[in-house]
Amino acid sequence: MTWIKICGITNLDDALAAADAGADAVGFVFTPKSPRHVTLEVARSFISKLPESLEKVGVFVNQTVEQVRDAAKQLGLSAVQLHGDESTEFSRALFQVMANGSARPKIFRAWPAKIFDTPAEKTVGWDPVAAGLVEPDEAYKGKRVHKIHVAKNGDLFLETHGFRPGVVSGVLLDSSTAEKRGGTGEPFDWERVQPWAGIINSISKLIVAGGLKPGNVQEAIHLLHPWGVDVSTGVESEPGKKDHRKVRAFIQAVRAMEEAG
DSSP states (O other): OOEEEEOOOOSHHHHHHHHHHTOSEEEEEOOTTSTTBOOHHHHHHHHTTSOTTSEEEEEESSOOHHHHHHHHHHHTOSEEEEOSSOOHHHHHHHHHHHOOSSSOOOEEEEEEGGGGOOOTTSOEEEOTTTTTSEEEOTTOOSOBOOEEEEOTTSOEEEEOOBEEEOSOOEEEEEOOOSSOSSOOOOOOOHHHHHHHHHHHHHHSEEEEOSSOOTTTHHHHHHHHOOSEEEESGGGEEETTEEOHHHHHHHHHHHHHHHHHO
């Protein structure tokens, strides 16, 4: 089943509506510059009232390792989503301070989809090892990948060696502008990104965001086959307030796609 996250939750009613509609996760944005910003105090006041099975994801932009760790611990977050300029070293440090010995910390890393929207005549390398998705491990006998290139003819090819899972649990591809890191309400070019999506899917969890809504989420799933989808603007009546009918319609559209096979 496709993992569904309703992001930008600012109040208990919207969170419960998402849970009742069948969402797998809700997201809370902890960056003050966002119109969907929620404080730790407000989030704490209603997270305890949500179903335990509902994943709670904190979205952070350029905060410190300590701030992210403390928020995750105080609120009992299931996962953290890094949506700023955080480096792989930041992800490694966060992974280490969040690890408690019983389970791997779940860290999602948002990437602007435009970094993969490269003209075919240019040669571009993207390294999943440098991104924290995988770690080199010559003893690993499973999938093999190192660096992904776009050749001048537009084809993808890989330099390979063994790997094991890295500190980043999944890649969230989002639309972005110079002013907004997310929440643009505009989809990126799914067809242009499709080859990259296939590679990401083969080594990690791909989550698609950016401009999704009930009327187009099936097309996004058809083209990109993501592990998960993430929606905020597309199910709102206004920034920070969800339209519960749209939330239900979005989730129904995803599930109908699955039933159709």
